[in-house]
Amino acid sequence: MNESRASRLDLIVTPAIGLLLAVLLFVVWNYSDMDPTTERILEPANLARQLQQQLILAFWSTLLVIIVAIPLGIMVTRGGARGLKNTMVGFLGLMQAIPAYGLIVLFFVWLGQGATTVILALAAFSLLPVLRNTIVGIEQVDPSVIESGKGMGMTPVQRLARIELPLSVPVIISGIRTATVITVGMGALAFLIGGGGLGETINAGLKLNRPTAIFVGAALVALVALAFDFAGALAQRYLHPKGL
Amino acid sequence: MNAHDLDPLHEPRALIELVNVEKTYPGAEQPAVRDLSLAVREGEILVLVGPSGCGKSTTLRLINRMIEPTSGSIIFEGADVTNTDPNKLRRQIGYVIQQIGLFPHRTIAENIGTVPRLLKWDKKKTAARVNEMLELVGMDPSIYGPRYPRELSGGQAQRVGVARALAADPDVLLMDEPFGAIDPITRDRLQNEFLRLQAELKKTIVFVTHDIDEAVKMGDRIAILREQSIIAQIDRPEVILTDPADDFVENFLGSGAILKTLTLNRVRDLDLAPVPPVLPGASRTQALAAVEESSSGVAILLDAQEHPVRWVDRRSLDNAAKPIEQAGRSVNVMLQPxxxxxxxxxxxxxxxxxxSVVVDGRGRYLGCVTIESLASLLVQTQNGAA
Structure with a gap:
């Protein structure tokens, strides 16, 4: 009950904050004094390119995380892989303890510069929430439900597809939501290793001391993150199994 | 004393047999089930009962191979199924557990259709079967079919659990403390319903409980198990109650063994006393005539659905100020056969x-039973058993 009320609140609060931010952005964009440097930084064509890069980075890294973390989570919750599960969750927790900045640099040293390196770094960083939620989601399924499925002659694959996964969907999606917000936020650091993104605008604003540019860049990043989060909230709402 | 002592000519064929089955869990020193041989006869309710930890649930779960035996073999309908595909075996055996385990994300109809779906029945046949099953357990398919499990009470969920187990018409039903988590009043009703169902369906049932009263009530035969699932005694309940095999069985039965014989017989075994019914709309004269005719001086007032509503006697009818519908005392307690x-x-x-008034499954008046008829039946049983 609580969870559904919370997700309904998500569907209102997230767009409300987004709208507020958009209005602020509109006001700043139209009414602040812009010197030629700021105007050059905030060149619309530049912003559009960076926004697109930001979206692409977030999209691919999230997709990569989903493709890797969910099957991995399923695998380690099968009997006989308990040891592997703990080792893996521990290792990924360690990865998350490395600052995002450091992780991107480490990946740069390993793979060189470019968007692919950024996507891989983002995916590595946001793997844990999806993996952990997949494991938790599957493990919180009432054992008596699985037992009765087994007792009626469901094969392990049928039990997974018809019982365990559908019942863990809400938890898994909330993990994916966390991951997307991380990838969008961290994507602002992509410029460090030539991955582009709105970080370029923020960085230029910082270096050249142009607060308007900093605000516009940061607000756009926040709007992208909110948009992804809202999409996640919608998915949670509409993919939630009926009857729960 | 055990099953093999009974006359083999009158013994129905065994539908399930455990032959020298042993189960030792990895790392355990002692087996959980030691060298168990047990035959379940076609059409009977065999109750496995014993103190907690005696291995009765393990024994039950060995039958549908939810637990694989360490050694020994399991014979099902004449075939050795010890090494066949366990999923195929389980689809032929109904399974009901205490927690029921309904799928919360599936409707009641989908839940009941689980095994038919696994057996790839076509949709029409499954839907028809689901409706039939819901009606069988007394639930309206159009109301309950589309609902989800969380909308059901404990008793309803248990009924759906039984309906689901019966959906593919298995010959065998395994029930692991099916009524264990239900309040006593509902449990009693469900037990009665289930016995009524079983009288019709004649399934072969293995039923696990830790409650000796439930065992006596439900079982055609009872197997009393001690540690490691060793059979202390297996026999008809009246034999176990009157002639316990050893001190263990006697202790397990407890001090109330004689009172428990009361649970062996049913209300339907009693002679119904002729207490005449007064139909709705009857005149005062007609009602008085009925009371006169009654040997006990009372009559039962029925409503339009033939449900008994009031006890009336001469004195209550003499009070002309009251309409007949309010005469006498209301019928509060009703028994079923x-x-x-x-x-x-x-x-x-x-x-x-x-x-006390006796009504049928739909609440219609059948007759009354008296304390005298109960006493005379008890005397008969005691003489018969001695």
Whole structure:
């Protein structure tokens, strides 16, 4: 009950904050004094390119995380892989303890510069929430439900597809939501290793001391993150199994 | 004393057999089930009962191979199934557990259709079967079919659990403390319903409980198990109650063994006393005539659905100021034919007349039972058993 009320609140609060931010952005964009440097930084064509890069980075890294973390989570919750599960969750927790900045640099040293390196770094960083939620989601399924499925002659694959996964969907999606917000936020650091993104605008604003540019860049990043989060909230709402 | 001592000519064929089955869990020193041989006969309810930890659930779960035996073999319908595909075996055996385990994300209809779907029945056949099953357990398919499990009460969920287990018409039903998590009043009703169902369906049932009263009520035969699932005694309940094999069985039965014989017989075994019914709309004269005719001086007022509503006697009818519908005392306690004599006794003790009304499954009036008829049946049984 609580969870559904919370997700309904998500569907209102997230767009409300987004709208507020958009209005602020509109006001700043139209009414602040812009010197030629700021105007050059905030060149619309530049912003559009960076926004697109930001979206692409977030999209691919999230997709990569989903493709890797969910099957991995399923695998380690099968009997006989308990040891592997703990080792893996521990290792990924360690990865998350490395600052995002450091992780991107480490990946740069390993793979060189470019968007692919950024996507891989983002995916590595946001793997844990999806993996952990997949494991938790599957493990919180009432054992008596699985037992009765087994007792009626469901094969392990049928039990997974018809019982365990559908019942863990809400938890898994909330993990994916966390991951997307991380990838969008961290994507602002992509410029460090030539991955582009709105970080370029923020960085230029910082270096050249142009607060308007900093605000516009940061607000756009926040709007992208909110948009992804809202999409996640919608998915949670509409993919939630009926009857729960 | 065990099953093999009974006359083999009259023994129905065994549908399930455990032959020298042993189960030792990895790392355990002692086996959980030691060298168990057990035959379940076609059409009987065999109750496995014993103290907790005696291995009765393990034994049950060995039958559908939810637990794989360490050694020994399992014979199902004449074929050795010890090494066949366990999923195929389980689709032929109904399975009901205490927690029921309904799929919360599936409707009641989908839940009941689980095994038919696994067996790839076509949709029409499955839907028809689901409706039939819901009706069988007394639930309206159009109301309950589209609902989800969380909308059901505990008793309803248990009924759906039984309906789901019966959906593919298995010959065998395994029930692991099916009524264990249900309040006593609902449990009693579900037990009666289930016995009524079983009288119709004649399934072969293995039923696990830790409650000796439930065992006596439900079982055609009872196997009393001690540690490591060793059979202390297996026999008909009346034999176990009157002739326990050893001290273990005697202790397990407890001190109330004689009172428990009250749970062996049902209300339907009693002679119904002729207490005449007064139909709705009857005149005062007609009602008085009925009371006169009654040997006990009372009559039962029925409503339009033939449900008994009031006890009336001469004195209550003499009060002309009151309409007949309000004469006498209301009928509060009603028995059903499946109720045990224990239920009957406590019902009778609640009425001043020492009589209790008996109704059928739909609540229609069948007759009355008296404390005298109960006493005479008990004397007969005692003489018969001695």
């Amino acid at each position: 499946e109720d045990t004599l224990q239920d009957a006794l406590s019902a009778m003790l609640q009425t001043s007349t020492g009589m």
